[in-house]
Amino acid sequence: MNLKKTFLYCLKQSSPIFIAFLPVGLAYGVLMQNAGYNVLWVGLTSLFVDAGSLQFLMVNFFTDSVPLITVAVMALLVNSRHIFYGLPFIEKFRTLGPWRHFVTYYLTDETFSLHCARKCPEGVDEKWAYIFTTVQVVGYWLILSMLGTWIGSLITIDMTGVDFAMTALFVVILVDQLRGADNRLPAIAAVISSVVCLAIFGPGSFILPSLAVTVAALVLLRNVIEPGKEAA
DSSP states (O other): OOHHHHHHHHHHHHHHHHHHHHHHHHHHHHHHHHTTOOHHHHHHHHHHTOOHHHHHHHHHHHHHTOOHHHHHHHHHHHHTTHHHHTGGGHHHHGGGTTHHHHHHHTOOHHHHHHHHHOOOOTTOOHHHHHHHHHHHHHHHHHHHHHHHHHHGGGOOSOOTTTTHHHHHHHHHHHHHHHHHOSOOHHHHHHHHHHHHHHHHHOTTTOHHHHHHHHHHHHHHTHHHHSTTTTTO
16 A cells, blocks of 8 residues: 555645635635634634535624524535435445544535546555545645635735636536546436526525436436446
8 A cells, every 4th residue: 555656646636626725715714804703713614614605604694693593504505415425435435444434524525526536546545545635625625714814815816707616627527537437327417407407496506406306317227327237
């Protein structure tokens, strides 16, 4: 087992996440600072909440004294998609020992995407790849959001639209997966369900129903996607 090679491999794979986090993490730090919270509070929320979209909402929750029950419901709605993220990794995470709790807790959009796209070359330990990837992504968000409290307010250029880098990252990962996939039916099902649910529920509420429809479609089409596996 070559831990150094595994760490460097994960670092190369996760480096685009750092670039995507750069404007968003700094912006979050600036917002928290403007709301009157210091670097310690920024670090604690980034470490224990670790949900970018929810953390941005929390800035308003803090400043407007929103009731705790409202915060809890909003947190559930915003991050309910994470319920589905662990399903493909149940068996793999069981092999991680105590680390399974860590990688499960921090199974965010970004770590999920990297885990799905991973194809470990020779000499890279898959178990530690899960762990190192999670540590690196969490570290990026934590450091950049804390850094934003110090230098974010000094940025004067217009950064409108830069947060699209995160969307672009997921598109690139999807394209890369499709190029090496034996069966593109899962991606097609996900795209169709996303478009249909977006039209029905709108941009603020389509993610959860889209995920539910996609999972249902994959279960129904399992024999088509993986012929012979059911018999085995």
